[in-house]
Each structure stands twice: as structure tokens, then as C-alpha cells.
Amino acid sequence: MMLIPCPWCGPRDESEFHYGGQAGVAYPADPDALSDEEWARYLFFRDNPKGPFRERWSHSAGCRRWFSLVRDTVTNEVLR
Amino acid sequence: MSQAFRTEAGGLVDRGRALAFLFDGREYEGHPGDTLASALLANGVHRVSSGIRTGRPRGIFAAGVEEPNALVQIEEPFPEPMLTATTVELYDGLVARGLRGRGRLAADPDPGRYDGMYAHCDVLVIGAGPAGLAAAAVAASSGARVVVVDDQIRAGGSLLGTGEHLDWVDRVAAELAAAPEVRLLTRTTAVGYYDDNYVVAVQRRPGLPEHRARERVWRIRARRVVLATGAHERSVAFAGNDRPGVMLAGSARTYVNRYGVLPGRRAVVLTGNDSAHDAARDLAAAGVEIAAIADLRDGWAITGVAGTERVEAVTLRTPDGIERRLEADLLLVSGGWNPVGALYSQAGGRLVHDPGLAAFRPDGNCRQALEVAGAAAGSYTLGVCLAEGAAAGRRAAEAAGLEAGAIVLPEVSDPEGRPPLAVWTLPGGDPATAFVDLQRDVTVADLTRATGTGMRSAEHVKRYTTAGTAHDQGKTSGALTSGVIAELLGVEVGALGVTTFRPPFTPVSFAALAGRNRGMRFDPVRVTALHAWHEANGARFENVGQWKRPWYYPREGEDMAAAVLRECWAAREGVAMMDASTLGKIDVRGPDAAVFLDRLYTNMISTLAPGAIRYGVMCRPDGMVFDDGTVIRLAEDRFLVTTTTGNAAAVLDWMEEWLQTEWPELRVHCTSVTEQWATVALVGPDSRRVLATLAPALDVSRAGFPFMTWRDAEVAGRTARVCRISFSGELAYEINVSWWDAVALWEALLAAGAPFGITPYGTETMHVLRAEKGYPIIGQDTDGTVTPHDLGLGWAVSRKKADFIGRRSFSRTDTARPDRKQLVGLLPDAGSLLPEGSHLLTGPDETAALGHVTSSYHSAALGRTFALALVRGGRDLIGQTLWATLDDGVTPVTVTGSVLYDPEGTRRDG
Numbered sequence: 001m002m003l004i005p006c007p008w009c010g011p012r013d014e015s016e017f018h019y020g021g022q023a024g025v026a027y028p029a030d031p032d033a034l035s036d037e038e039w040a041r042y043l044f045f046r047d048n049p050k051g052p053f054r055e056r057w058s059h060s061a062g063c064r065r066w067f068s069l070v071r072d073t074v075t076n077e078v079l080r
Numbered sequence: 081m082s083q084a085f086r087t088e089a090g091g092l093v094d095r096g097r098a099l100a101f102l103f104d105g106r107e108y109e110g111h112p113g114d115t116l117a118s119a120l121l122a123n124g125v126h127r128v129s130s131g132i133r134t135g136r137p138r139g140i141f142a143a144g145v146e147e148p149n150a151l152v153q154i155e156e157p158f159p160e161p162m163l164t165a166t167t168v169e170l171y172d173g174l175v176a177r178g179l180r181g182r183g184r185l186a187a188d189p190d191p192g193r194y195d196g197m198y199a200h201c202d203v204l205v206i207g208a209g210p211a212g213l214a215a216a217a218v219a220a221s222s223g224a225r226v227v228v229v230d231d232q233i234r235a236g237g238s239l240l241g242t243g244e245h246l247d248w249v250d251r252v253a254a255e256l257a258a259a260p261e262v263r264l265l266t267r268t269t270a271v272g273y274y275d276d277n278y279v280v281a282v283q284r285r286p287g288l289p290e291h292r293a294r295e296r297v298w299r300i301r302a303r304r305v306v307l308a309t310g311a312h313e314r315s316v317a318f319a320g321n322d323r324p325g326v327m328l329a330g331s332a333r334t335y336v337n338r339y340g341v342l343p344g345r346r347a348v349v350l351t352g353n354d355s356a357h358d359a360a361r362d363l364a365a366a367g368v369e370i371a372a373i374a375d376l377r378d379g380w381a382i383t384g385v386a387g388t389e390r391v392e393a394v395t396l397r398t399p400d401g402i403e404r405r406l407e408a409d410l411l412l413v414s415g416g417w418n419p420v421g422a423l424y425s426q427a428g429g430r431l432v433h434d435p436g437l438a439a440f441r442p443d444g445n446c447r448q449a450l451e452v453a454g455a456a457a458g459s460y461t462l463g464v465c466l467a468e469g470a471a472a473g474r475r476a477a478e479a480a481g482l483e484a485g486a487i488v489l490p491e492v493s494d495p496e497g498r499p500p501l502a503v504w505t506l507p508g509g510d511p512a513t514a515f516v517d518l519q520r521d522v523t524v525a526d527l528t529r530a531t532g533t534g535m536r537s538a539e540h541v542k543r544y545t546t547a548g549t550a551h552d553q554g555k556t557s558g559a560l561t562s563g564v565i566a567e568l569l570g571v572e573v574g575a576l577g578v579t580t581f582r583p584p585f586t587p588v589s590f591a592a593l594a595g596r597n598r599g600m601r602f603d604p605v606r607v608t609a610l611h612a613w614h615e616a617n618g619a620r621f622e623n624v625g626q627w628k629r630p631w632y633y634p635r636e637g638e639d640m641a642a643a644v645l646r647e648c649w650a651a652r653e654g655v656a657m658m659d660a661s662t663l664g665k666i667d668v669r670g671p672d673a674a675v676f677l678d679r680l681y682t683n684m685i686s687t688l689a690p691g692a693i694r695y696g697v698m699c700r701p702d703g704m705v706f707d708d709g710t711v712i713r714l715a716e717d718r719f720l721v722t723t724t725t726g727n728a729a730a731v732l733d734w735m736e737e738w739l740q741t742e743w744p745e746l747r748v749h750c751t752s753v754t755e756q757w758a759t760v761a762l763v764g765p766d767s768r769r770v771l772a773t774l775a776p777a778l779d780v781s782r783a784g785f786p787f788m789t790w791r792d793a794e795v796a797g798r799t800a801r802v803c804r805i806s807f808s809g810e811l812a813y814e815i816n817v818s819w820w821d822a823v824a825l826w827e828a829l830l831a832a833g834a835p836f837g838i839t840p841y842g843t844e845t846m847h848v849l850r851a852e853k854g855y856p857i858i859g860q861d862t863d864g865t866v867t868p869h870d871l872g873l874g875w876a877v878s879r880k881k882a883d884f885i886g887r888r889s890f891s892r893t894d895t896a897r898p899d900r901k902q903l904v905g906l907l908p909d910a911g912s913l914l915p916e917g918s919h920l921l922t923g924p925d926e927t928a929a930l931g932h933v934t935s936s937y938h939s940a941a942l943g944r945t946f947a948l949a950l951v952r953g954g955r956d957l958i959g960q961t962l963w964a965t966l967d968d969g970v971t972p973v974t975v976t977g978s979v980l981y982d983p984e985g986t987r988r989d990g
């Protein structure tokens with residue numbers, strides 16, 4: 001049971017959170033400018049590293065705030 | 081004779097009281113403080129069970145959680161399977177029997193109560209042996225919040241088995257129990273070690289009245305953890321090492337010292353280390369004759385074990401190679417000691433092989449805030465265990481910013497010992513009777529077969545032979561298995577390693593994990609304001625998410641089909657009403673609310689005038705339909721949107737996610753108001769007249785209150801918002817009132833509608849009515865691979881808006897394919913009701929499916945059965961015949977458009 005630092009509520013049990021996948025995948029500013037392949041990469045392709053990974057979480061059973069953190073996917077350690 | 085093997089005196093059992101119990105149908109007696117195993121041994125019972133594969137007789141092998149053999153089924157007071165006799169605390173009236181592997185679950189609900197507890201602490205000490213007690217006492221002296229868990233009925237750990245320094249144990253335990261910031265939990269087994277020092281422990285609470293929890297699951301978050309989990313002894317693989325009467329030497333010592341029980345009369349000892357010599361000394365002092373001590377370090381060995389139900393004789397081989405047969409009823413074995421590393425491994429730590437220790441021990445480099453002390457760290461002398469525990473407790477207190485004081489430790493002088501010798505197998509005899517895993521009946525022969533097929537990893541051999549996979553999880557056999565494999569492969573055991581430990585450390589009952597969350601508490605049940613009326617009027621309910629919704633209202637003698645036909649008929653030809661309160665309702669407000677909804681819905685929302693309503697579809701960015709509903713514009717900066725019942729929370733989450741992560745510049749707030757508004761759908765040609773009766777001030781005329789508009793009005797004397805929305809194609813209204821006013825509104829509608837035969841209807845009728853009109857239900861007629869165009873909702877997809885979620889995907893080659901699955905209607909030629917999920921084939925003998933049935937009903941209005949289906953290129957197949965699969969063959973169906981009733985929409989305005 002990871003202890004996840006909510007920026008508003010402080011460290012809380014993992015079970016209060018909802019996972020949001022890789023962080024920093026912005027909605028394209030002009031989707032029409034993208035080829036089908038580029039659009040498909042936005043929709044379907046995400047990194048899956050062994051090690052530090054910047055990802056999104058939502059404190060869904062608490063304050064409902066979305067935020068990003070960096071987690072080591074091997075140790076589950078929250079790095080920042 | 082009763083308890084013939086009980087010593088005259090000594091031990092930690094209460095000899096003043098006798099406890100009667102039944103085992104395998106025979107009556108025995110024991111004492112408080114006994115386990116079932118010690119009480120059986122006191123009565124001379126060694127054979128408890130049989131090998132799961134071999135059927136060979138099996139006895140009591142150990143004295144604690146590591147027991148692989150003595151599986152029992154508790155029969156009374158409540159059936160519980162797969163316990164070990166060494167962990168069942170004896171109580172009066174216990175009824176048990178030996179188990180060959182598998183047990184029997186109770187057929188009745190467990191009457192016992194179970195509960196969950198949460199604790200936070202500075203220091204969690206796992207294990208109350210010498211190291212753990214020292215750690216806890218030092219940490220507690222700092223004022224730190226300390227939790228100590230131990231699986232035995234009293235603190236002491238290995239000292240209970242050796243009988244040493246029990247006065248010190250009792251004093252420290254009493255001090256800990258009295259300290260205000262300390263919680264000492266006995267009968268509590270730490271079973272799981274998870275991320276960030278989250279430890280789960282199960283506490284047994286026998287002997288309490290039934291209303292008190294039998295077990296508690298403790299969920300403990302600790303700043304630091306001290307693992308003082310001790311060590312388990314292991315066996316040696318030799319032919320006949322599974323016979324009842326073969327016992328771990330340290331366990332035999334525990335039976336003598338702690339329970340005052342003699343495990344036999346005449347013993348042979350086989351060992352590769354010093355500890356079994358201490359055991360032999362204690363057994364001899366208690367009256368057991370020691371026939372021989374065969375020390376592997378001096379070249380002694382065992383070549384044979386005689387006896388089937390019980391050891392009768394042991395054949396020794398002397399260092400000179402001479403074989404000698406000795407009569408004995410007990411064979412004590414010590415192949416060495418393994419630090420209990422399961423929790424350390426669960427915590428993410430690695431176990432490394434220590435040649436000096438001849439065992440695997442924690443590498444001392446775990447990323448979690450823990451340390452290991454005492455035998456768990458590989459320190460097997462008492463003085464070192466005490467010192468390590470005290471040091472660990474001091475560091476743990478310091479980590480919490482506290483300073484520990486001094487405590488009194490017992491005076492001990494650790495003896496100079498000889499180093500242990502790791503011996504995994506002994507030659508001679510049949511390797512198919514040389515067991516490594518007694519509970520899975522895995523032998524040296526099995527391991528030889530596995531390595532013979534080319535397996536080189538302990539993990540592979542484990543899965544092939546099942547060694548270590550029984551419910552003891554290889555506590556006594558894991559290291560031995562690795563040792564034997566290494567020997568077979570000719571590699572160092574350290575290079576091979578041990579298999580990974582995973583939670584739980586000991587078996588946990590589902591009842592304990594469920595705690596109070598059983599039955600009604602398993603999941604919240606949500607009911608509407610009208611629930612009591614529905615119940616009182618005979619509604620059958622269906623579950624929609626967490627909601628209980630009226631499904632249909634059967635009258636006397638009606639089955640479901642008859643009730644639904646009657647309800648449908650009323651809605652189409654008279655007037656009917658439904659509780660629609662479970663629809664999700666979200667209040668969206670702010671200066672940018674219209675911009676926000678334009679981006680979220682496929683159609684244009686910003687052009688909607690206050691007072692008007694629009695149907696809207698939401699997609700995911702991949703263009704697949706996610707939800708649908710209506711959007712009501714309350715004011716320039718305020719909307720009320722409805723969602724499907726099951727998706728209400730998901731839609732609110734979806735809105736929040738986009739607002740927070742992509743469009744933080746939008747000034748919009750979203751609030752769930754599902755349970756603030758109760759909603760009644762009033763449906764049918766006569767609905768206008770019923771509404772007019774109750775809302776005399778409201779202009780209900782066609783021109784005065786057109787389709788897809790809303791009005792604030794007084795209905796039945798209550799403040800209401802009335803929407804002209806139809807989910808059936810009929811003239812219809814949705815009347816929204818405060819949740820508190822729902823019953824008054826409902827009853828007023830019933831009274832006002834009585835002259836028109838107003839009929840309450842449930843979700844089944846709602847589904848039939850909407851399906852007749854080809855309105856899809858998101859989640860029933862869609863499955864996350866369906867676009868609005870596939871559903872025939874292309875009209876609801878804006879071509880004017882610059883962008884909205886999903887738009888770009890509609891021009892992907894995949895979503896533009898003409899042969900996508902499309903929603904169509906089906907008319908079964910033979911009039912049968914198609915099962916939902918039926919596959920649709922192009923011919924009676926074809927096997928490739930073009931699609932499947934998503935909804936299927938009897939229609940009162942059409943006078944026949946019909947269905948909706950997703951069919952590849954379906955709109956081009958209208959008028960053609962397909963074949964639907966049934967349980968026993970196929971049936972022809974004609975493809976139609978999805979709107980089967982009133983396709984011109986003539987009934988909408990009454």
C-alpha cells in the first residue's frame with residue numbers, strides 16, 4: 001500500500017487515489033495538423049519504463065485534485 | 081491412559097484445568113496453553129494425516145507456523161479447513177480430524193464476526209522473542225509509539241521453547257502491556273509487508289462471546305519496522321524422513337520445555353549443528369532416552385528408518401562406515417536454521433546465501449525503513465540477539481526523533497560453538513521416499529526428474545514439482561529444495577538462490593479479510609426517495625450500478641412478460657409513469673460553461689437558448705461513445721446535464737479531469753446534484769392532461785410548451801422543473817422536484833392519472849419503449865468500440881465546431897471504414913425472442929459472425945419480438961436475412977432500420 005503525497009492533503013493511502021497513466025501527454029493543440037499515425041500515437045502509445053516514470057494521479061476519494069509525480073516503477077518509491 | 085506422555089511438572093500449561101477434545105473421533109484431554117499438536121503428543125498421538133500424493137502416514141513435524149504435515153480440519157464449533165495442529169490453540173469441546181491435503185468449507189454462513197483495525201506507529205516490532213522484546217523495550221523507553229505483534233499466545237519466542245529467562249520475558253511483556261504508547265498484540269501474525277512500511281497482521285481472539293470479533297485484521301503503517309521473526313529449522317533429505325516420529329529437534333525441545341510433553345521415549349538425533357545437542361540435553365533431562373547423536377560434522381549418517389505408522393528403529397552409519405540399527409520411536413533432525421526472511425522478501429529485500437551460516441539471510445540492504453535483528457538476521461546466540469534487538473530499538477526511536485533510555489537485559493554468556501555444516505541429502509535408500517516438501521509430497525526423485533529435463537532455475541523447478549507451493553509456502557522446505565537442486569546441478573546454492581516470498585506469510589481466511597463488509601455492507605445500496613412506495617407496491621428490482629431500480633410491477637397472477645406488455649401498452653396508449661431519479665445529474669456553471677460543454681459533447685451546446693434542452697453525446701478522444709444524456713440550459717452561465725445511471729460518477733470524473741489537466745483556464749465548476757433532484761417520467765398520449773390537472777398555472781399546450789424545452793412550474797403544489805423530453809417517442813414530461821417532495825408528487829400523479837388508468841412502469845418497460853424507437857443504451861448497445869456514426873447518431877456530431885473530444889478520430893481510416901459494426905433492428909422470422917449476445921451469421925451453416933444481438937424484447941406495440949444488433953456493414957444489409965445463433969441451432973432474422981416504431985415521429989407531441 002503505497003503512501004502517495006497529495007499536494008493538498010499530504011501523504012495518503014494508495015487506495016484513496018485513481019491512477020491516470022503517463023503524465024505530460026498533452027492534448028494536441030491542433031489535432032488536424034497530425035497525421036493518422038501521429039494522432040494514434042497520442043491516443044494509444046505510452047511509455048512503460050523500468051525505473052523513474054512521471055505519471056498522473058487523482059486523489060479521487062479525497063480532495064479530487066489531479067497531480068503528477070515521479071515514481072520508480074521497480075521500487076514504487078515516489079522520487080518527487 | 082490419559083496424557084501418558086505429559087511430564088510430571090514444568091512447562092507453560094495450566095495443569096489445574098483439563099480441556100476435553102475429539103480428534104479423529106476419539107476423546108482426549110489437554111490443558112490451557114496447549115496447542116492441538118502438543119495435546120495430541122501428550123496423548124501419544126503422532127500420526128495426524130497422510131501425504132497428499134503418496135498417502136503415507138504423516139505426523140507432527142514442527143511446533144509452530146512452519147509445520148508442513150499436521151493438517152487438520154476443525155469440525156466444531158464451526159468448520160474451518162486446512163489448519164495446522166501446531167497453530168490451533170486447544171479449547172474445550174474442540175472437534176477436529178486429520179486432513180489429507182484438502183479440507184471442507186462450511187456450507188452455512190459463518191456466524192462469527194470479524195473486524196478490521198488501523199494503527200499508526202513510530203516503531204513496529206514483528207516478533208516478541210528475545211531480539212523483538214529488547215527492541216520494543218528500548219524503543220518504548222523513548223516514549224515512541226510502539227506496536228509489537230507476535231503470533232504466539234504469549235511473548236517470549238524461542239525462549240518459550242528453551243525455557244530460559246522467562247522471568248525477564250514476563251517482566252518486559254508486563255511493562256510493555258502497561259506502557260501507554262505501546263500496543264502488545266499476541267496471537268497476531270504479520271502476514272503481509274507492503275509498500276511504505278504498510279504491514280497487515282491477523283489477530284486471533286478465541287474464547288470471546290459471539291458478538292465480539294473472532295479475528296481482527298490489523299493494517300499498520302509504521303515509521304520504522306524491526307523484523308525479529310526468528311528462524312525456522314530445516315530437515316535433511318534422506319529415505320524415510322517423513323515417518324511419524326521424525327521431528328525437528330528444536331520443535332521437540334519446545335514440546336518438552338514449553339508444553340511439558342515427551343514426543344517419544346527413545347530418540348536418535350541427526351544434526352549438522354550445535355542446537356540439536358542442546359535439544360538432546362533437555363529431552364534427556366525430561367526423561368527421554370537418547371540412543372545416539374549422529375553429528376554429520378563428524379561423519380555420521382542415517383541410512384534407514386524402520387516403521388510405517390511410527391518410527392520403530394533407525395539405522396546409523398558410523399564414521400567408520402559401520403551400520404548399526406537402533407530401536408527408537410523418535411528421530412530428531414536438524415539440517416540447520418533458516419532465518420525467517422518471508423516478510424523481508426515481501427518488503428522488497430533480497431535474501432543472500434551465507435556460507436558461514438549455511439543458510440539464506442536478509443542482505444541488510446532493503447529500501448524500506450526496516451531493520452532485521454536476532455535470528456531473523458542470522459544471529460543464533462542469545463546474547464547477540466538481545467544486543468541486536470536493543471540496538472535496533474534505539475535506532476528506530478532515534479529515527480522518530482526520540483532518545484531511548486537504558487533497559488535491563490538478562491545476563492547471558494554465549495558459548496563458543498562449532499560452525500554448522502549444511503547437508504542437504506544423505507545417500508542410500510529410495511530417493512522417492514527422501515522428502516524435501518512434506519506437504520506437497522515432493523522428493524529428491526522429483527527434483528532429479530526436474531533437473532534431468534533441463535531445468536536450471538529454482539523458480540522453474542518449483543513450478544514443475546510444486547515444491548514450496550503448499551499452504552506452508554515452503555517454510556521448512558524452501559532452502560532444502562534449493563540445496564538439493566544445487567547439489568544435483570553441481571552449483572553453489574548461493575548462486576541458485578531461493579524462490580520469491582509473497583503474501584500472505586500464513587493462510588488468512590476470506591472472512592477475516594472481508595471483516596464487516598459482508599452482506600448488506602459489501603457494497604453501498606442506493607435507493608431513491610420513492611423506494612418504500614415501490615416496495616410496498618410489489619415492484620421487482622434490478623441492480624443498476626449501486627442503485628436498486630424498479631424493474632417491473634407485476635399484478636396478481638402476472639409474470640414478467642405479461643407485466644411488461646401491460647406497462648408498455650399503458651405508455652403507448654394511455655399514460656404511465658416511472659421513477660427516473662437515478663439518472664446522473666450534474667450542475668455545470670461558470671462563465672466558460674458553454675465553451676466547456678462544446679468541447680466535451682460531439683454536438684453544439686453553446687447555441688442552446690436558456691429554456692431549451694438538447695440531446696448530447698460524449699466520446700473519448702478515440703472517437704468511441706462514452707455517455708449520452710440531455711443538456712438543459714438554465715442560464716447563460718449555467719447548465720444541468722444528465723448522464724446514464726451507471727456512468728454518473730465517471731462523467732463527473734471525466735469533467736474534472738479535463739478541467740484540471742487540460743483546460744485549467746476555463747472558469748467552470750461541476751457539482752453532482754443526482755440526489756438533490758427526484759425525477760418522474762410522465763409518458764403517454766394522456767400525459768398532457770394529467771400534468772395540466774396538477775399544474776394549472778402551466779401552459780402545457782403544444783405551442784406553449786414545445787418539445788425539448790423546460791419550464792419552472794408548481795406541480796401538485798411543489799416547486800418543480802418540468803422538461804419535455806421523451807425516451808419513448810411518446811408525448812412525455814420529466815418532472816423534477818426536491819428529493820423530499822418525490823413521494824408527494826408521485827402520489828399526486830397517481831391520483832390525477834387514475835381516471836386515465838395511469839400505470840407505474842419499471843426499467844424493463846423503459847428499455848422496450850426506447851428500443852422500439854432505436855434509442856441505444858450506452859453500455860448495453862455499445863461496448864467502447866462504437867462511434868456515434870455507428871449508432872446512427874451522426875446527426876448529433878457537429879461539423880461546425882473547431883474541435884471537440886473525439887472529433888479527430890472520426891477521420892481515422894479505422895473509424896471511416898464502411899464495414900464497421902452498425903446498430904440495426906432485427907425481426908426474427910419465426911417470432912422467437914433472440915437471446916442477447918446471439919451471434920449473427922450470413923447463412924445457417926456459416927461460422928463467421930457479422931455481429932451480435934445487443935437488446936431483445938417482446939413488443940406490445942409491434943405485436944411481435946424484435947431486437948437491436950451491432951452488425952458489420954449493417955445498414956447496407958437492411959431487408960436481407962441473417963441467421964441468429966440459439967442454444968440449439970440457428971433462426972432466420974430480417975435486418976431492418978433501428979427505428980421500428982413510429983419512424984416519422986408523429987406521436988411525440990401528443
